[in-house]
Amino acid sequence: MTTIAPDQVTGAPSAIGATTITPGVEREVTNSVSLRETISHTFTMAHRGLLKIKRTPEQLIDVTLQPIIFTLMFTYIFGGAIAGDVQNYLPIIIPGILVQTVISTSVVTGVQLREDMAKGVFDRFRSLPIARIAPLSGALLADTVRYLIATTLTFVMGYIMGLRPEAGVGGVIAAGLLVIVCAWSLSWIFAFFGVIARSASSVQGISMLVLFPLTFLSNAFVQPETMPAPLEWFANINPVSHLVTAVRDLVNGAGIGADFGWSLVGAAVIVAVFAPLTVRAYMRKA
Amino acid sequence: MTTFTSHDTTAGRGWAVEAEGLVKTFGSNRAVDGVDLRVATGTVYGVLGPNGAGKTTTISMLATLLRPDGGSARIFGHDVQRESQAVRQLIGVTGQYASVDETLSANENLILFSRLLGLGHSAAKRKTAELLEEFGLTEAAKRPLKNFSGGMRRRLDLAASLIAQPPLIFLDEPTTGLDPRTRAQMWETIRRLVATGSTVLLTTQYLDEADQLADRIAVIDKGRVVAEGTGDELKASVGESRLELRLVNENDRDDARVAIERVLGVAPTLSPEAGRITAPMHDPDLVADLLITLRDEGIHLAEMSVQKPTLDEVFLTLTGHGVEEDTTEASFESDAELEGSLA
Numbered sequence: 001m002t003t004i005a006p007d008q009v010t011g012a013p014s015a016i017g018a019t020t021i022t023p024g025v026e027r028e029v030t031n032s033v034s035l036r037e038t039i040s041h042t043f044t045m046a047h048r049g050l051l052k053i054k055r056t057p058e059q060l061i062d063v064t065l066q067p068i069i070f071t072l073m074f075t076y077i078f079g080g081a082i083a084g085d086v087q088n089y090l091p092i093i094i095p096g097i098l099v100q101t102v103i104s105t106s107v108v109t110g111v112q113l114r115e116d117m118a119k120g121v122f123d124r125f126r127s128l129p130i131a132r133i134a135p136l137s138g139a140l141l142a143d144t145v146r147y148l149i150a151t152t153l154t155f156v157m158g159y160i161m162g163l164r165p166e167a168g169v170g171g172v173i174a175a176g177l178l179v180i181v182c183a184w185s186l187s188w189i190f191a192f193f194g195v196i197a198r199s200a201s202s203v204q205g206i207s208m209l210v211l212f213p214l215t216f217l218s219n220a221f222v223q224p225e226t227m228p229a230p231l232e233w234f235a236n237i238n239p240v241s242h243l244v245t246a247v248r249d250l251v252n253g254a255g256i257g258a259d260f261g262w263s264l265v266g267a268a269v270i271v272a273v274f275a276p277l278t279v280r281a282y283m284r285k286a
Numbered sequence: 287m288t289t290f291t292s293h294d295t296t297a298g299r300g301w302a303v304e305a306e307g308l309v310k311t312f313g314s315n316r317a318v319d320g321v322d323l324r325v326a327t328g329t330v331y332g333v334l335g336p337n338g339a340g341k342t343t344t345i346s347m348l349a350t351l352l353r354p355d356g357g358s359a360r361i362f363g364h365d366v367q368r369e370s371q372a373v374r375q376l377i378g379v380t381g382q383y384a385s386v387d388e389t390l391s392a393n394e395n396l397i398l399f400s401r402l403l404g405l406g407h408s409a410a411k412r413k414t415a416e417l418l419e420e421f422g423l424t425e426a427a428k429r430p431l432k433n434f435s436g437g438m439r440r441r442l443d444l445a446a447s448l449i450a451q452p453p454l455i456f457l458d459e460p461t462t463g464l465d466p467r468t469r470a471q472m473w474e475t476i477r478r479l480v481a482t483g484s485t486v487l488l489t490t491q492y493l494d495e496a497d498q499l500a501d502r503i504a505v506i507d508k509g510r511v512v513a514e515g516t517g518d519e520l521k522a523s524v525g526e527s528r529l530e531l532r533l534v535n536e537n538d539r540d541d542a543r544v545a546i547e548r549v550l551g552v553a554p555t556l557s558p559e560a561g562r563i564t565a566p567m568h569d570p571d572l573v574a575d576l577l578i579t580l581r582d583e584g585i586h587l588a589e590m591s592v593q594k595p596t597l598d599e600v601f602l603t604l605t606g607h608g609v610e611e612d613t614t615e616a617s618f619e620s621d622a623e624l625e626g627s628l629a
Binding site for chain 2: 021022023024025027029030031032033037041044045047048051052055056119120121122123124125126127128129130134
């Protein structure tokens with residue numbers, strides 16, 4: 001029987017030896033987390049995400065190279081065929097590529113979440129009295145840095161190739177923000193796959209299956225009128241089309257239209273559906 | 287289940303942990319099959335068992351990481367399922383595999399957890415510095431965790447569990463894989479924790495560790511508690527130590543057995559291979575008598591040793607089967623995959 005009396009305790013002044021802790025039965029505990037705490041936990045987790053990006057900058061390769069390669073490739077391949085020349089195609093294609101690039105970047109969120117969740121630190125997150133959503137929402141918030149990089153590079157490429165947005169810097173910034181907000185919302189879908197999937201590669205697979213129809217069956221690269229009727233119908237109701245149109249309007253000086261509103265509504269619906277689903281799946285997963 | 291004594295020694299400070307009939311199944315495996323545990327406030331409680339016995343699964347349920355499929359558990363009176371968020375404010379969990387962020391430094395890890403636990407910027411920094419000092423990690427504080435030794439990781443992990451000074455700390459195999467010196471340091475830390483009033487529930491595969499640290503021990507096997515009591519009671523049931531003899535001439539086996547029964551008053555076990563004889567050693571003083579007797583009778587020994595009781599023997603005695611040679615990692619899935627049946 002080992003009962004340790006305090007005088008047996010050795011060692012210098014210490015963090016654990018100095019004071020007697022408050023007994024468990026006397027502690028005031030609550031069974032809920034306030035909204036303010038939830039937001040604070042989310043930002044702390046986002047800070048962790050940023051530190052991770054800082055430690056492993058190689059994970060930014062995709063958001064760095066993809067905008068450069070895709071912008072060059074799509075513009076020069078399709079430019080002549082679709083708009084007659086590259087110069088006329090730029091105002092159409094840059095918003096399209098922007099949306100496509102940033103949205104496919106949001107897939108990486110799901111893949112990385114899957115890899116992250118396999119680590120032991122998530123056990124600790126689960127055992128802490130923090131908002132259940134925080135490890136997820138924090139990771140998603142930190143990933144907006146990736147969207148910001150992709151957005152900036154796409155516009156810079158466009159500018160180098162000759163795009164001179166009629167709306168000026170203000171329109172470009174507004175368009176960039178809209179795309180980032182929508183990509184963040186969409187990343188909840190891929191975060192959901194990330195939580196329920198067994199492996200990172202399957203997250204990638206499922207997400208691509210969702211992503212390809214969504215981005216290509218839209219007005220991102222071609223006019224929907226040139227598609228067969230069923231595809232045209234889908235392209236016209238596709239939220240991605242609304243987002244692309246909203247971005248084009250902002251960049252090309254047409255201002256804020258109905259598509260802007262629809263994009264935000266779509267984004268809100270996705271978050272409202274997938275955020276709770278994701279958190280619930282996350283809680284169930286041991 | 288063997289219960290040695292009633293819990294009348296617990297100064298009336300209440301239970302830190304009360305678990306009744308906890309069950310967790312993974313597919314067809316009953317990883318935890320009706321575990322009852324009661325841990326008195328301010329004590330160290332050891333859960334002893336081999337890999338796959340259900341130790342980690344039990345702790346995970348008590349620490350709100352896993353939802354029990356049956357039974358109930360309360361931490362300081364708060365139900366782990368209905369009041370899980372309240373329970374999380376009362377516990378610290380240190381896992382079998384260090385649950386800290388590998389991509390961050392020790393410093394960043396502790397600040398992260400401090401902030402999550404509601405400390406302000408400066409308070410988080412202060413607490414972090416304090417804990418780094420306490421666990422001898424100040425010099426390595428800014429280095430990436432990838433270069434940390436197992437012992438350093440474990441210390442950081444424990445430090446992270448102590449930020450909020452939780453009144454109940456779960457330690458899942460805190461010393462598995464550590465070298466003896468680091469193990470001794472970990473033991474010292476655990477003792478200091480208890481001195482501040484913390485309650486500690488630890489799991490271990492080592493009888494020695496449970497014996498050194500724990501006020502009470504539950505032996506768990508195949509998801510069931512097979513024995514519960516103080517370390518002394520537990521060991522007494524197996525014999526303090528055992529005497530192991532190897533004979534020069536195997537034909538002396540029966541004579542030797544008779545001599546041992548006569549002098550030590552216990553029945554020895556004969557191992558078929560290499561004429562090995564083992565006998566529980568209740569009174570070390572009698573060993574000298576036995577050796578003299580054997581010499582007088584012309585029974586020559588090739589080897590003689592004293593073995594302390596191992597977990598294997600505790601198991602053999604308590605369950606009728608030994609610890610299977612199973613070295614699979616005690617993940618949730620492989621828990622309770624051990625074969626064999628309870629005798």
